[in-house]
Amino acid sequence: xxxxxxxxxxxxxxxxxxxxxxxxxxxxxxxxxxxxxxxxxxxxxxxxxxxxxxxxxxxxxxxxxxxxxxxxxxxxxxxxxxxxxxxxxxxxxxxxxxxxxxxxxxxxxxxxxxxxxxxxxxxxxxxxxxxxxxxxxxxxxxxxxxxxxxxxxxxxxxxxxxxxxxxxxxxxxxxxxxxxxxxxxxxxxxxxxxxxxxxxxxxxxxxxxxxxxxxxxxxxxxxxxxxxxxxxxxxxxxxxxxxxxxxxxxxxxxxxxxxxxxxxxxxxxxxxxxxxxxxxxxxxxxxxxxxxxxxxxxxxxxxxxxxxxxxxxxxxxxxxxxxxxxxx
Amino acid sequence: xxxxxxxxxxxxxxxxxxxxxxxxxxxxxxxxxxxxxxxxxxxxxxxxxxxxxxxxxxxxxxxxxxxxxxxxxxxxxxxxxxxxxxxxxxxxxxxxxxxxxxxxxxxxxxxxxxxxxxxxxxxxxxxxxxxxxxxxxxxxxxxxxxxxxxxxxxxxxxxxxxxxxxxxxxxxxxxxxxxxxxxxxxxxxxxxxxxxxxxxxxxxxxxxxxxxxxxxxxxxxxxxxxxxxxxxxxxxxxxxxxxxxxxxxx
Numbered sequence: 001x002x003x004x005x006x007x008x009x010x011x012x013x014x015x016x017x018x019x020x021x022x023x024x025x026x027x028x029x030x031x032x033x034x035x036x037x038x039x040x041x042x043x044x045x046x047x048x049x050x051x052x053x054x055x056x057x058x059x060x061x062x063x064x065x066x067x068x069x070x071x072x073x074x075x076x077x078x079x080x081x082x083x084x085x086x087x088x089x090x091x092x093x094x095x096x097x098x099x100x101x102x103x104x105x106x107x108x109x110x111x112x113x114x115x116x117x118x119x120x121x122x123x124x125x126x127x128x129x130x131x132x133x134x135x136x137x138x139x140x141x142x143x144x145x146x147x148x149x150x151x152x153x154x155x156x157x158x159x160x161x162x163x164x165x166x167x168x169x170x171x172x173x174x175x176x177x178x179x180x181x182x183x184x185x186x187x188x189x190x191x192x193x194x195x196x197x198x199x200x201x202x203x204x205x206x207x208x209x210x211x212x213x214x215x216x217x218x219x220x221x222x223x224x225x226x227x228x229x230x231x232x233x234x235x236x237x238x239x240x241x242x243x244x245x246x247x248x249x250x251x252x253x254x255x256x257x258x259x260x261x262x263x264x265x266x267x268x269x270x271x272x273x274x275x276x277x278x279x280x281x282x283x284x285x286x287x288x289x290x291x292x293x294x295x296x297x298x299x300x301x302x303x304x305x306x307x308x309x310x311x312x313x314x315x316x317x318x319x320x321x322x323x324x325x326x327x328x
Numbered sequence: 329x330x331x332x333x334x335x336x337x338x339x340x341x342x343x344x345x346x347x348x349x350x351x352x353x354x355x356x357x358x359x360x361x362x363x364x365x366x367x368x369x370x371x372x373x374x375x376x377x378x379x380x381x382x383x384x385x386x387x388x389x390x391x392x393x394x395x396x397x398x399x400x401x402x403x404x405x406x407x408x409x410x411x412x413x414x415x416x417x418x419x420x421x422x423x424x425x426x427x428x429x430x431x432x433x434x435x436x437x438x439x440x441x442x443x444x445x446x447x448x449x450x451x452x453x454x455x456x457x458x459x460x461x462x463x464x465x466x467x468x469x470x471x472x473x474x475x476x477x478x479x480x481x482x483x484x485x486x487x488x489x490x491x492x493x494x495x496x497x498x499x500x501x502x503x504x505x506x507x508x509x510x511x512x513x514x515x516x517x518x519x520x521x522x523x524x525x526x527x528x529x530x531x532x533x534x535x536x537x538x539x540x541x542x543x544x545x546x547x548x549x550x551x552x553x554x555x556x557x558x559x560x561x562x563x564x565x566x567x568x569x570x571x572x573x574x575x576x577x578x
Contacts (some may be wrong), residue, residue, distance in 0.1 A: 063357065070357040074350060077570035077578035078395045079380045083373060089356050090369035097362045135569045135578075185578075193576050301357075309360025311483065312419055315476035316361075 019044045031232055036162035039105035050233050051161050052106045053122075056113045059099035060124035064117075064298050065145075066092045068128060072138035084181045088142065091174045098170065102163040118303050125149075126284065127210050129292030136189055136196075136203035143182025144207070144249060148214045150175050151245050160232035183252070190256035197257075204253070205261045212279040213287075215242035221281075246274040329511055333504035334445055335389055336407070337514055340502065340551055341436070342382035343408035346398055347559070348429060349375030350566060351416055360419050367465055371426070374458045381455075385447055399570040403560045404553040411494040411550075413559040420483040421491070423473070427466035428495040428528065434459040435523045444512040467531050474535025481536045488532075489540055496546030499524075 023042050030037065037043055070089050076082040100110040116122035127145055132138050150172060157168035189200035216222060216238035228234040236244075246267075253260060264277045286292070352372035359365030383394035391397060411429060416422045437459055440452035473480040499521040508514040525542055532539050549555070570578065 063362070066357040073353050073356055074565050075568045077399070077567075077572075079376070079398065081578055083376055083380070086353050086356065086369060086373050086376070090366055090373070093357065093362060093365050093369065097366065100362075188577050192578075193573055195573060196576060196578075305358045305360075308358075308418060309364075311479050312360035312364075312473070315473050315480035 028230070031160045031230075035160075036165060037160050038162045044231075046227070047231055047233065048106050050228055051164065052103055052108050054233065055099055055103040055106075055164055056108065056116070057123050057125075059096045059103060059113065060117045060122060061128065062092045062096035062099060064124045064128045064302065065141075066096075067298055067301055068130075068132040068294075069138050069141055072132065072135060075135065077135065081185065085138070085142075088178050088181055091178065095167075095171050095174070098167045099164075102167045105163045114306065118299065118306060120290065120299065123288070124298075125214070126288050126292070127214050128298060129287050129294045130207070130210050131294050133206070134199055134203060136199040137206065139182060139185035139189060139200070140203045140207045141182070142178060143186045144211060144253075145214070146175055146178045146182055147249055148211060148241075148245050150179065151241050151248075152215075155235040155241065158232070159235055187256060190258055201258055204258055208261050209279045209283070212242065212276065213281075213284045215239075215245065217281055217284070218278075243274050246276075250274075329445060329513065330504065330507045331389060333502075333507045333511070334448075334513060335386060335391065336502055336504050337508060338382055338386050338389075338448070340407040340409075341440075342379045342386065343406045344379075344412050344429075344433070344498075345375045345382065346379035347406070347408045347562065348412040348425075349373075349379060350562060351412065351414075351422070352426070354416055355422065364419075368422070371462050371465070374462070378455050378458070381451055385451065388447065395570070396574070399567040400574060401563075403555050403563055406555065406559060406563075407551050407553065408555075408559075409494070409498045409500065409550040410547055410554075410556055410559075411491065411498055413550075413556060413562060414491075414494065415558055417487070418483070420473070420480070421487040423466070423469055424484060424487040424491050425495075426462070427470050427531070428491060429498065430459060430462040430466050431527050431531075432495075432498050432520060432524045434463045435520050435527070439515040439520065443514060448513070470531055470537075471534055474532070474537045484535075485537050488537060492540040493544055493547045496521075496542075496544065497548050497550060500546065500548040500551040502551060 024044060027037070027042060027044065027047075037047075066089050069085065069092075073082065073085050073089060076085045100113060103113060104110060113122065117124065132141060153168050153172055153175065157165050157172060159165055159168075186200060189196045191197075219237045219239045222238055225234050246265075250260065250265070250267075262277050264275060266276075267274050287295070290296075349372045352368045352375060355365060355368035356372070357365065359368060379398070380394050383391075383397050386397065387393060392400075411425060414425070434456070437452045437456045441449055441456055443449040443452065470484070474484050475481070499517040501517050502508070505516055509516045529539055
């Protein structure tokens with residue numbers, strides 16, 4: 001999990017700074033030839049900015065994404081699930097570590113990135129602004145949200161920035177285990193007792209719309225990203241990713257006897273494209289702009305964790321700082 | 329060999345590992361820095377894996393399946409030391425507990441690796457290797473924060489003082505102490521405690537922290553099923569989903 005350049009806050013600064021035309025030409029030629037750009041190489045300012053923004057948001061998605069699933073570690077039913085879920089969420093936090101390091105190669109420190117997250121200046125994947133009410137919600141996330149993220153991440157791992165691609169390759173290997181774990185959990189619920197089946201169906205009903213939102217607004221209305229595609233910062237369109245996800249997972253969901261809450265969902269045999277009820281994009285906008293069911297809570301938890309850990313970081317950084325004992 | 333004595337021994341060490349592992353896992357997503365988040369999560373996996381393997385030994389001796397044992401017993405049936413069930417508190421508190429507990433555990437498993445009860449000796453050898461990293465982790469941080477600045481030293485000292493009587497409770501003697509020693513299954517709590525005192529003193533003496541008195545009264549009870557209210561709450565949370573249907577496959 002969890003993100004992978006799909007957080008969709010509007011790109012505010014797409015204007016290209018005046019770049020040296022010859023350097024720009026060489027840069028574009030390298031990308032065209034499929035070469036990777038490395039941290040010490042010349043790169044246009046916009047390329048650097050967009051990559052920082054994208055990798056940083058991906059990293060944030062990993063640590064925020066660890067929250068809804070993390071709360072189920074202490075409640076996971078049985079040893080097998082408990083051990084696997086702990087390992088999985090730990091992987092996600094490890095991905096954040098990898099990704100922050102990749103973004104740092106572009107010149108922004110981890111501390112600055114985390115500050116921007118806490119101040120609401122930097123986004124994370126929208127899907128984590130929804131609550132995981134039951135164990136089945138946690139299973140949905142492990143299987144299908146991770147599946148969606150893999151679709152994005154596999155595409156992005158073919159991008160042009162070396163450190164990000166290498167991080168994504170490692171991440172995708174771990175993700176493939178998460179996917180197996182999540183699928184295994186969902187199979188057990190969907191083929192289990194009446195209570196388990198009901199639990200799973202309800203989770204699917206709750207998460208379907210956020211899952212359709214996950215890949216971002218339809219191409220016809222989404223922000224113009226031509227130059228980012230050309231520079232291989234963004235590798236496939238929102239609709240392409242969504243279509244690929246539906247292709248791969250709709251049959252698997254149906255196979256388990258679950259009902260997808262969209263009567264219009266079908267694959268058009270002529271166009272090979274999926275047709276579906278358009279999810280409510282007003283809701284999407286509302287959530288992304290901070291008014292979702294859990295936006296406040298997620299950031300509040302992160303802020304508390306940061307505040308509680310501040311003395312540890314200070315003790316590591318400035319060993320001789322004087323501390324005045326509080327009176328009360 | 330005295331099976332009752334072995335079972336009692338296995339239960340207390342398995343319960344210790346399960347409960348501390350559960351507490352460690354609560355740091356996932358909440359650590360003071362990402363690396364610590366990951367470290368606590370890693371130790372949690374080791375501990376819970378160790379408890380599973382120990383419950384499996386109990387199962388081989390005729391006890392219930394590990395899942396049933398871990399998720400369905402009541403608090404007064406658990407034999408963990410009270411130290412392990414206390415809520416995490418702040419990082420200093422969790423770190424100090426981790427240090428006090430894992431130092432004891434690494435000594436315990438060192439001796440168990442020589443147990444006359446060979447299934448336990450075999451398992452202990454494996455666990456010993458994992459615990460080496462846990463104590464290395466604890467010692468590194470205690471030395472670092474125990475020498476850093478006034479705040480970190482004061483925090484660590486306060487947690488050390490608070491946790492110390494609970495830590496002494498780890499070594500609460502079992503009713504089978506003599507049998508276990510005679511049959512060379514386990515060296516006994518006294519020997520473990522003595523080595524523990526030496527080892528924690530060695531680390532703490534390299535910091536600004538003051539070691540509380542070893543003759544302080546210990547908080548006992550855990551080994552006999554007497555617990556704080558925190559264990560009941562922990563178990564309710566842990567088994568919340570499992571108890572929806574304990575016979576279902578999850």
